[in-house]
Amino acid sequence: MKSRNSEHGFTLLEVLVAIVVLGLAVGSILLVFSNSVTWLWAAGQRSEALNAAETGIAQKLAEGPKSDDDELSIEFPGAGKMTVKGELAEATGTSGNQSSTITAFLPEEPEE
Amino acid sequence: MSVKRGALSDQRGITLVELMVASAVLGMVVLVASSLYAFGASTFRLGESQAWLQANMDTALRSIVSRVRNATELQVMTSTPGAFDSGWYYIYLKDPSAETTSVQLRSPGGSAVAITDDLVQGEDGLRFHARLVEDDILLDISLQGSYRSRTRQSSVTILLGNLTSLPPNTSGAAVRFRLPG
Numbered sequence: 251m252k253s254r255n256s257e258h259g260f261t262l263l264e265v266l267v268a269i270v271v272l273g274l275a276v277g278s279i280l281l282v283f284s285n286s287v288t289w290l291w292a293a294g295q296r297s298e299a300l301n302a303a304e305t306g307i308a309q310k311l312a313e314g315p316k317s318d319d320d321e322l323s324i325e326f327p328g329a330g331k332m333t334v335k336g337e338l339a340e341a342t343g344t345s346g347n348q349s350s351t352i353t354a355f356l357p358e359e360p361e362e
Numbered sequence: 363m364s365v366k367r368g369a370l371s372d373q374r375g376i377t378l379v380e381l382m383v384a385s386a387v388l389g390m391v392v393l394v395a396s397s398l399y400a401f402g403a404s405t406f407r408l409g410e411s412q413a414w415l416q417a418n419m420d421t422a423l424r425s426i427v428s429r430v431r432n433a434t435e436l437q438v439m440t441s442t443p444g445a446f447d448s449g450w451y452y453i454y455l456k457d458p459s460a461e462t463t464s465v466q467l468r469s470p471g472g473s474a475v476a477i478t479d480d481l482v483q484g485e486d487g488l489r490f491h492a493r494l495v496e497d498d499i500l501l502d503i504s505l506q507g508s509y510r511s512r513t514r515q516s517s518v519t520i521l522l523g524n525l526t527s528l529p530p531n532t533s534g535a536a537v538r539f540r541l542p543g
Contacts, residue, residue: 262383262387265387266387269387273394276395276398277398280401280402280405283405283406284405286409287405287408287409287412290413290416291412293416294412294416294514297416297516298516301423301517301518304427304520305519308500308519308520308521309495309500309519311498311521312495312496312498312500312521313495313496314496
């Protein structure tokens with residue numbers, strides 16, 4: 251019983267320091283929370299960028315090649331090799347600070 | 363009861379000043395803690411709504427694109443069809459007059475499934491627009507939805523390589539199409 255009397259409680263300063271330390275810990279956890287929302291937003295923008303890139307490449311596919319500077323070669327084992335001239339086209343879509351690029355080969359229309 | 367006679371009975375009470383300081387400190391701690399909690403909870407709720415909306419819209423758009431892209435025959439309809447012919451796939455809004463509704467995909471066999479939750483806007487939530495570029499047919503697809511306080515608009519354009527002529531009606535809120543095989 252004597253020993254109880256000789257115990258010291260926490261001083262106000264100690265309590266305040268403890269609260270500040272706890273606050274920092276909780277604050278850093280909340281930072282992770284709000285970061286996850288930022289990443290979520292970025293994911294949304296990424297899919298918007300992909301849609302924009304897909305739209306761009308659909309437009310280019312429809313318009314056809316602007317040049318015949320590029321070649322696409324396919325080798326068939328035992329049956330030779332075919333080469334098609336055309337344009338290697340790229341379409342990039344952006345949304346926010348996310349971007350997405352699709353590359354497609356636009357073959358030249360065969361001459362009749 | 364024996365404790366009272368021992369150590370505790372010797373102790374003095376706490377003064378009013380000590381009590382006030384203690385309750386002021388406690389008050390501040392509770393205030394900060396509750397505002398942190400409120401911030402965390404609202405952030406979580408916002409993120410959850412946005413995630414749900416994004417997941418719904420993006421999966422639905424992907425699923426529409428992957429089917430419609432291969433269409434060998436396609437017709438754009440002005441609104442949700444009243445009757446369905448067999449042999450066609452249909453994509454339409456379940457209830458265009460509702461504030462929010464779902465996008466339905468009906469297969470040639472006659473079974474319809476919702477490919478989104480009830481979060482697509484009834485009016486102009488789903489739009490199709492077919493157009494001609496050079497000799498090719500492009501189809502613009504647009505989806506608009508809202509969930510809780512969040513809204514999202516997704517649109518994409520695809521090339522319909524298997525079609526030979528532009529459909530007679532070019533704009534509308536529903537399509538029907540046939541797939542090869």
